[in-house]
């Protein structure tokens with residue numbers, strides 16, 4: 252887990268710098284009304300970070316992994332991420348894309364969780380509903396899984412953002 256979190260820290264640092272360099276005009280581009288624009292995807296990652304931050308703490312003080320979900324489309328549309336400024340949104344403080352410092356804090360807090368708690372098998376969970384890659388209700392789940400799933404989700408959406416900029420050769 253320590254090695255994994257080290258890799259995530261590196262990924263966050265690297266990605267934050269790449270996000271700063273994306274061309275301004277394309278960040279709110281949305282050619283497909285059924286899909287989020289880059290800025291909305293990053294807004295969704297803010298929502299994911301705050302929901303999971305809470306879960307990672309609470310999981311240490313109870314036996315199960317049952318948590319509230321959040322309706323991601325409603326969270327995204329109700330905050331109108333689309334009209335928000337790129338740097339101030341993704342950062343929640345200037346020059347902090349990918350909520351860099353928030354995610355670095357999440358890496359830090361995960362590093363504090365004792366191994367026995369990370370690996371504790373929880374019979375009761377709802378990772379069949381709330382995780383990115385779902386786990387069957389009848390298969391015991393661990394907090395370690397929930398944490399790696401969170402970062403997997405983060406990497407998935409970041410790849411999605413960069414692919415939106417790479418599709419067209421006129422974009423960098």
Ligand code: NI
Nearest residue numbers: 295323404408
């Ligand atoms: Ni998502």
